[in-house]
Amino acid sequence: MNCNAGFVYSENYTTYRFHSEHPFNQKRLILTYDLLHQANALQPNNIIKPRFATDEELMLFHDSSYIEKIKRASTGNLTEQEGLEIGIGTEDTPIFPGMHDASSLIVGGSLQAVDAVLTDGYTHATNLGGGLHHGFKRKASGFCIYNDGAVAIQYIRKKYNLKVLYVDTDAHHGDGVQWAFYDDPNVCTLSIHETGRYLFPGTGNIHERGIKEGYGYSFNIPIDAFTEDESFLHVYKEAMTKIVDYFQPDIIVTQNGADAHAFDPLTHLCLTMSIYEQIPAIAHELAHQYCDGRWIALGGGGYDIWRVVPRAWAQIWQIMNAGTPFKGELPKVWLDKWSKESPVSLPRYWHDEPQLYKPIPRKDEITEKNQYMLTKALQLIRNKNNHHLNDIS
Structure with a gap:
């Protein structure tokens, strides 16, 4: 399947740089x-x-006073206390010169992706520079200053009046986007993430299900540390398939953090590159089945920038554009160029070598716990045809 896909990109994205x-x-x-x-x-x-x-x-989601403070911080005109009050100047989210422009460019890239799909005739679009899902209305958090996903979804709602399914497979809970639409029945959020018992931001419990009219449109599946491919894929495919059919979205927006890989230095999951072929493939299939193909893919986390992120994110584009993943060896020219700079040995193949990590002795227990979380999270869905809810937790 060859689709008309757009790739939002600029080297200026590298100006979003803390230190x-x-x-x-x-x-x-x-x-x-x-x-x-x-x-x-x-x-x-x-x-x-x-x-x-x-x-x-930006004010579709963020408060105007917050934006003004980010602008002041960009030019060194914000006090330390003012910064801490809005979540910047911390170890996670330091202040850096030009942070407003760098952040607003990322948001604008996600808006370009939206308009590419909903106005300019593209079937899919990706903005891998985006996916900054921890940003809040009045506060930065977890490396995220402006929340491009939340702004983009509000943009879709205001400009195009479409129902949006947001799916987040970053290892960290997609908290900023979830809370932005927690009372909105026209935006359904699904986050599959490492349990908050061990990982920032500590939220994303299965009982976070929305409030008021938005009750029943927030889904969280916290998976256990050291989860492996088979269990993750089962949870993801089952949840995606049932929630898409339940919600009947007009467009799908995915956040594609690549930090659930076994090599990632900040998380505790044990996934391999096989998952990063399957995640976009299933989203692609469901977008065509339910949304006339309308699918926007954002980036997100991913902290092994040499061995993991380039391969994982390249597969998103390959699925989006050609419908099938890359196989075999990585381009020799790329390996020769970047191996001189990489602090780690670069992989030769699109897939991972066997025995990537030591066997997990608790594999069966982890799989059972993840199945329990999946079952509990999907108990909200009683009738896929008429969207009635049944909370039996």
Whole structure:
């Protein structure tokens, strides 16, 4: 299946940079772009340049006073106390020069992806620079200053009046987007993430199900540390299939953090590259089945920028554009170029080698716990045809 897909990209995304030792490093985008280029998978007509989001667009989700403080921080005119009150100037989210422009460019890229699909005739679009899902209305959090996903969904709601399914497979709970639409029955959120017992932000319990008219449109499946491919894929496929059929969205927005891989230094899951072929493939299939193909993919977390993120994110584009994943060896030109700079040995193949990690002795117990979480999370869905709810927790 060849689809008309758009790839939102600019090297200026690397201006979103906290400092040289910070784990959030947008060089991963350059590595991904170059990998796709060397694989002959990107053509000039695929590229969509991002734009800066306007203040009015940012205020679709963020408070105007928050935006003004981010602007002041960008030029060094915010006190330390003022910064801490809005979540910046911390170890996780330090202040850096030009942070407003760098952040608004990422948001504008996600808005470009929306308009590409809903106005400009593209079937799918991806903005891998986006997916900053921890940002709140009045506060930065977890490396995220502006929440491009929340702004983009509000943009879809206001401009196009469509029902949106947001699916987040980052290892960290998609808290900022969830809370943004917690009372909105026209936005359904699904987050599959490592349990908050061990990982930031500590939220995303199965009982977080929405409030008021939005009750029943928030789904969380916290999976256990050291979850492996088979269990994750079962949870993801079962949840996606049932929730899409239950909610009947007009468009799907996915957040595709690549930090659930076994190599990631910040999380405790044990997934391999096989999952990063399956996640976009299932989203692609369901988008065509339910939404006339309308699918927007954002980036997100991912802190092994050499061995994991380029391969995982390149597969999103390959599925989106060609319908099938890359197989076999990575392009030799890419390996030769970047192995000189990489602090770790680069993988030779799109897939992972066997015995990537030591066997997990609790595998059966972990799988059983994940199945329990899946079952409890999906108890909200009583009747897929008429959207009635039945909470029997």
